[in-house]
Amino acid sequence: MRAFGQILKIETRLYLRDLAAPLITIALPLLLLAVFGLIPAMRASNPDFGDRSFIQYFTPSLLVITLAMTAVNVLPTVLATYRERGVLRRLATTPASPAALLAAQLIISLATILISAVLLIVVGRLAFDVPLPRHPLGFALALALGTAALLALGLLVAAVAPTNKAAQAIAVPLFMLVLFFGGVYVPRFLLPDFLVRIGSYTPPGVQALLDAWTADAPQPLHLAIMAVIAVLAGTVAAKLFRWE
Amino acid sequence: MPVIEVTNLHKRYGGTVAVQDVSFDVAAGEIFGVLGPNGAGKTTTVECVAGLRVPDGGEVSVLGLDPRRDAARLRQLVGVQLQESQLPDRLRVAEALEMYASFYRDPADPARLIDELGLGEKRNTPYQKLSGGQKQRLSIALALVGNPKIAILDELTTGLDPQARRDTWGLIERVRERRVTILLVTHFMEEAERLCDRLAVIDKGRVVALDSPSGLVSAVAPEQRIRFRPSAPVDDRLLTDLPQVTAVTRSGSQVVVTGTGDVLHAVTSVLARNQIIAADLRLEQATLDDAFVELTGHRPAE
Numbered sequence: 001m002r003a004f005g006q007i008l009k010i011e012t013r014l015y016l017r018d019l020a021a022p023l024i025t026i027a028l029p030l031l032l033l034a035v036f037g038l039i040p041a042m043r044a045s046n047p048d049f050g051d052r053s054f055i056q057y058f059t060p061s062l063l064v065i066t067l068a069m070t071a072v073n074v075l076p077t078v079l080a081t082y083r084e085r086g087v088l089r090r091l092a093t094t095p096a097s098p099a100a101l102l103a104a105q106l107i108i109s110l111a112t113i114l115i116s117a118v119l120l121i122v123v124g125r126l127a128f129d130v131p132l133p134r135h136p137l138g139f140a141l142a143l144a145l146g147t148a149a150l151l152a153l154g155l156l157v158a159a160v161a162p163t164n165k166a167a168q169a170i171a172v173p174l175f176m177l178v179l180f181f182g183g184v185y186v187p188r189f190l191l192p193d194f195l196v197r198i199g200s201y202t203p204p205g206v207q208a209l210l211d212a213w214t215a216d217a218p219q220p221l222h223l224a225i226m227a228v229i230a231v232l233a234g235t236v237a238a239k240l241f242r243w244e
Numbered sequence: 245m246p247v248i249e250v251t252n253l254h255k256r257y258g259g260t261v262a263v264q265d266v267s268f269d270v271a272a273g274e275i276f277g278v279l280g281p282n283g284a285g286k287t288t289t290v291e292c293v294a295g296l297r298v299p300d301g302g303e304v305s306v307l308g309l310d311p312r313r314d315a316a317r318l319r320q321l322v323g324v325q326l327q328e329s330q331l332p333d334r335l336r337v338a339e340a341l342e343m344y345a346s347f348y349r350d351p352a353d354p355a356r357l358i359d360e361l362g363l364g365e366k367r368n369t370p371y372q373k374l375s376g377g378q379k380q381r382l383s384i385a386l387a388l389v390g391n392p393k394i395a396i397l398d399e400l401t402t403g404l405d406p407q408a409r410r411d412t413w414g415l416i417e418r419v420r421e422r423r424v425t426i427l428l429v430t431h432f433m434e435e436a437e438r439l440c441d442r443l444a445v446i447d448k449g450r451v452v453a454l455d456s457p458s459g460l461v462s463a464v465a466p467e468q469r470i471r472f473r474p475s476a477p478v479d480d481r482l483l484t485d486l487p488q489v490t491a492v493t494r495s496g497s498q499v500v501v502t503g504t505g506d507v508l509h510a511v512t513s514v515l516a517r518n519q520i521i522a523a524d525l526r527l528e529q530a531t532l533d534d535a536f537v538e539l540t541g542h543r544p545a546e
């Protein structure tokens with residue numbers, strides 16, 4: 001337990017020292033929230049968004065930035081780098097298991113996502129009239145399942161990529177797809193209907209987040225798909241993952 | 245009682261046979277060297293001992309335990325330095341040692357180990373800013389921080405400058421004084437000669453010799469050659485009568501005596517008895533380098 005505490009402490013420090021990762025993951029979504037939130041028109045409700053304001057409509061997409069960055073970018077590249085450089089193998093010669101390092105990385109990912117979600121909710125509420133999630137339970141469920149699905153995909157990338165370069169080659173396009181379908185590049189109301197629909201079913205399931213945040217309970221189908229992806233990708237990743 | 249027993253070890257990777265039929269024992273407190281050209285199977289052998297690779301055949305026993313089955317117990321007792329393993333770029337020296345120390349029940353004091361390895365000034369330096377030799381020393385420190393009973397060190401001083409290499413040898417000698425058994429892979433004859441009690445020379449996956457460094461040398465090239473300039477004429481028969489002497493030749497004013505065993509002592513005593521002084525006396529002896537070339541047909545590293 002002491003060993004795990006040390007690993008978690010050191011890995012957290014390393015994560016924070018990397019600066020770029022926490023900045024993009026936590027600070028960038030907040031910054032975008034502030035930039036859009038400061039424009040009055042973005043705070044006015046608009047029938048295009050189902051009588052929500054643009055900022056209300058867009059905040060779930062900001063959370064997608066955190067999720068994508070953490071789960072399919074930082075996590076797989078860190079793990080692939082550790083494996084490539086023999087960090088995991090070396091750890092396997094000690095009483096501490098490389099699994100402890102994996103667990104520490106997952107805890108850091110979860111903490112990052114949680115912190116970012118709380119900050120977006122609180123800052124959005126206090127500064128830009130974004131209501132607290134209307135359906136808190138549904139929101140928590142949508143966030144948990146979306147996170148699980150995306151983390152499982154990230155682990156799958158880490159499992160199949162032998163090197164850091166290979167991990168980047170898979171992770172970067174995946175990262176961009178997740179952002180695209182999450183409505184980050186182009187707000188979803190500007191996308192054709194079928195793309196919006198696809199985006200509802202691709203991790204992390206931005207539609208479910210939006211529904212729970214601004215309307216009502218997320219659709220069970222949206223949640224179920226995230227759960228299935230999480231279980232499938234997670235199982236395959238666990239089967240394929242190698243320490244060396 | 246051997247603490248490491250390797251019997252008929254076999255290991256192949258796909259079609260390549262990396263290790264075929266390697267056997268050796270290492271006694272408690274011994275420094276045992278594994279020597280051999282690139283690709284000979286040294287890393288494969290010691291990583292089977294460390295439980296990192298699964299042998300295809302043969303037996304490995306470490307402290308009476310099985311490296312795979314009893315891995316959890318052995319990891320407390322065996323410290324391993326891998327030939328190729330790095331640390332995260334931003335991890336600092338002291339952090340690495342403190343983290344590794346926390347894994348063990350009875351660790352060494354990280355701060356002292358840092359000083360002993362000459363990394364005191366670098367304790368807050370991130371891994372990526374260390375020189376090759378400093379990285380190597382940190383890696384050795386990590387293998388020793390758990391106060392292991394056995395240390396397995398693959399390529400102990402590769403990449404170190406001569407001074408750092410000597411410092412590391414000093415450290416290993418101090419570790420030995422604590423009765424730590426050391427299994428050492430090396431490319432350097434001088435290192436093997438200075439540190440190892442016994443050596444296994446491995447070539448193409450087989451043990452081609454197993455002896456003490458001096459035993460290896462005399463087995464391969466038992467002859468020694470003594471050259472000197474006598475202060476008075478020497479009768480050849482005085483020397484050829486000695487049982488240790490095999491031949492006497494002359495080159496100019498020099499006498500060249502070839503022989504085995506303690507030929508040097510025999511020759512100097514007989515000269516002294518006859519009041520002859522041997523000027524410019526030199527003993528030429530095969531070195532471990534010569535033995536290595538003889539055994540493997542390769543030049544050793546450097």
Ligand SMILES: Nc1ncnc2c1ncn2[C@@H]1O[C@H](COP(=O)(O)OP(=O)(O)OP(=O)(O)O)[C@@H](O)[C@H]1O
Nearest residue numbers: 257260261262280281282283284285286287288289
């Ligand atoms: N993981 C692996 N997969 C496939 N082949 C391997 C693997 N590891 C080693 N080999 C092969 O097995 C043989 C022995 O390799 P090994 O690393 O044990 O040699 P070594 O004596 O340690 O060499 P060096 O002095 O270069 O470190 C080599 O031919 C090598 O190419």
Ligand SMILES: [Mg+2]
Nearest residue numbers: 286287288327
């Ligand atoms: Mg090797």
